[in-house]
Amino acid sequence: MISAQRKPGAAGAPLNVGFVLLNRFTLLPFAAFVDCLRLAADEGDRSRQLRCSWTFMSASGEEAMSSCGAVISPCEALKNPESFDYIVVIGGVQEEKDKTDYRALEYIRLAARFGTPLVGLCTGVFALIQAGVMKGKQCCVSWYHHGDLQRRFPDITPVADRIFVDEGKLITCAGGVAAADVAAYLIERHLGRAWAIKSLHIMLIDEARPTAHPQPQPVIFEKISDRLVRSAVDIIAQHMGEVIAVEQLAQRLNTSRRNIERKFQDELGISPQRFARDLRLRYGLWLLLYTTKSVTEIGERCGFSDAAHFSRHFRDAFGYTPSSTRKQSAKRDQQHVDPFFIHIDSTIDGR
Template sequence: MNDIKSPIRSSERASKRSVMPPVAADASLSVGFVLLHRFTLLPFAAFVDCLRLAADEGDRSRQLRCHWTLMTSSGQEALSSCGAAITPCLSFRSPAEFDYIVVIGGVQDERDQVDTTALAYLRQAAAAQVPLVGLCTGVFALIQAGVMAGRRCCVSWYHHRDMIQRFPAIEPVADRLFIDDGDRLSCAGGAASADLAAYLVERHLGKAWAMKSLHIMLLDEARIGTHPQPQPVVFGKIEDRLVRRTIAVLEQHLGESITMEMLAERVGTSRRNLERRFREVLGVGPQKFARDLRLRYGLWLLHYTGKNITEIGERCGFADTAHFSRHFRNAFGATPSAMRKLAGEPGSERVDPFFLHIDGRPTL
C-alpha cells in the first residue's frame, strides 16, 4: 500500500502552488477533499464554491478565511463521473492540517477497484479525531473504511436500496438533506452539499459569510439538515396550465387532505370547472388524483425511511392507520407492512415509487 504520508517533491509542490489560490496562514476553516475515482461533480462544486465565496471579499478566490486542499491517493488528477477531470491534486496530507476531511464518492459499481489507500487515510483521520464528511456516495467509502459503526448515515433516496443491499448492518436515512453526528457528517449530495457547506461556514465564520456565499450562488437561504429530500412528483407532460398549477399545490401539501373547495380557490377557479378539467386531461377527478398522490408518497416513505406505518399514514394526511392501510391496499394490492417486507427481501426487483403517471394511477 502506498505511504499516505509521503511528501511531495519540492519542485512538484512549487509547480502545483503556482496555479492554486493563495492561502492565508490563519485561515479559520480548513477542509481537505478526498476525491475518489468517478466522483460526482455537483456535490464537490457546490461545497467547494461555498467555501471559495466565503473565503474572500467579492469573488477574488483568495484562501483567506477558508483553506481547501484537493487530494487523491497519489496526487493524480481526479476523474469525475461526467468525464471532467480536476487538477492539480495533492497526495494525502496529514489529517491534522484540516478541520474537516470531506470524501466525495462516485458511481457505485462493485466492479470498480476499491481505493485501499484512500480508505486507510480515512481510518487515519478518524484515529486523529478529525471530523469526516461523506458527500453523496462518499458515505459508502466511510462505511467501507469501518468508521461509521453505530453512526447515523444520510444517503440520497436514490442510493437507499444500494446501501441496504451492500451494507445490511447500516441503517440509512433518506428523508433529510444531511446529518451532523458530531465528528461524522453525511449528506445526500447534489445541491444539498451547498447547504452543508454553508452550515459549516456559519459555524466557523458566522452567518453573514454563509449567506454571502449562498446569495452569490443564487440560493435564497441555507436549508437545515432535517429539511426533507424531494418527494414524489408527477411524471409526464401536462399541457393544461390549470391542472398543472393544481398538481403543484397538491405536491406542496402531501401531508394534508385539502378540500376541493379550498383547492379550487387556491388556483382561482370553481370546483366544478376544476373537476371537469382534471377528467378531460387525466381521466380522474382531482380528489382521487390527490389521494393517489398521497398514497404514492406513503409508498416512497415505506421504501426510503424507517418510519412506522402509523407515522407514515399521518404524514400522508390520512385520519388513522386503518384508513391509510385500506386505501393503500386498494391501490397497490398489498398492505403497507407487506409492501415494506417485500421491498426488503434480497433479490426483489427495485420498485421506484417516485413517479406517478399522469393518468393518476399509482401502478407499480
C-alpha cells in the first residue's frame, strides 16, 4: 500500500494539483506526473510540498486500486475544484463490464463550469469525453486506445500522432511516460524552467518533449523468430523519419552487412532496405488516415526526400496515391479501419 501525506499549508503552494483516480487507474502516468511535482516542490529530494502540492482523490473518498494492484491510500473525497490549479484525471483499464463512475463525471463537469483546467492522462480522456467537456476540442489518445475511442465515441476526433494536446482549459495526454512531459510543461509555466529541468534530470529524463513530439508507432513482432532481425526491426521502427544505411544498422548490431542481409532474406524474404521502406510507407498510410498533416509533411516525417518521391513509392506499394487516400479518410471513419498494428507479413509481398 502506497501512503500519501499532505503537509500543513500545502494548499498555498504556487502549483496545487488535485488527482482524480478512477477505478483501476494506470500507475505509470500517475507516478510520472506526481513524482515530477514532488521533485519540483522542494530542494533536493526532500519531498516537502512547498512549491507544489497535490491531493489524491477518489469518488468514494476511499483508497484507489490501480490496474496493477497497487493501492493509493489515503485518498480524500472529491474536494471543491476551485481549490486547485489543475485537476488531473487518470483513467483505468477500459472494459465493457466496468461501471461508469457517475460521481467522478459530475465532478469533472463541475470543474469545467468553475473554469478549473482539466488534465486527462491515458484513458482519463475517456472520462472527459463521457462528462461532455471535450466537444469541439482536440483529444489526445494513445495509439493503443485510438480504435477503442473511435468505436465508442464516433463524434470525437482523436489525435494519436503526438504525446499531448493543450487546448487551454483542457489538456489531454497519451499516458505512459508522456505524463512527465505534461507535468514538466505545467511546472515550467508556474515555477520556471529550472524547476522543470531539475525534476526531469533527477528522473533521468534528458529534457521535456514538446506537445507535438510524435508517439512511437507500434510494430508487432510475432512473425520474427531471429533475435538479430528483431533488434534490427526495432531500430528501424524507432527511426521512421530517416533512412538508415545497412552498414550503419549492422554496425549498431555488431554484425556484418552480409550477415544482416542474409538473415532478413531467410526470415522475411526481403532485404533490410525494402523492409525499412515498406515500414515507412505503412507509417505514412497511418499518418494520412489519422492526422491532418499535408502529404509533404508526411513524406518528410517518413524519411522521403520530397513529396513526389513519397507519392511514387506510396502508389507502387498500395496502388493509389496519398491524395486519394486522404480523400477516402471520411469513409474510413465510417467503416473503422485500424492499421495501427503493422504486422510484419503485411509489409512483404506474397507473405
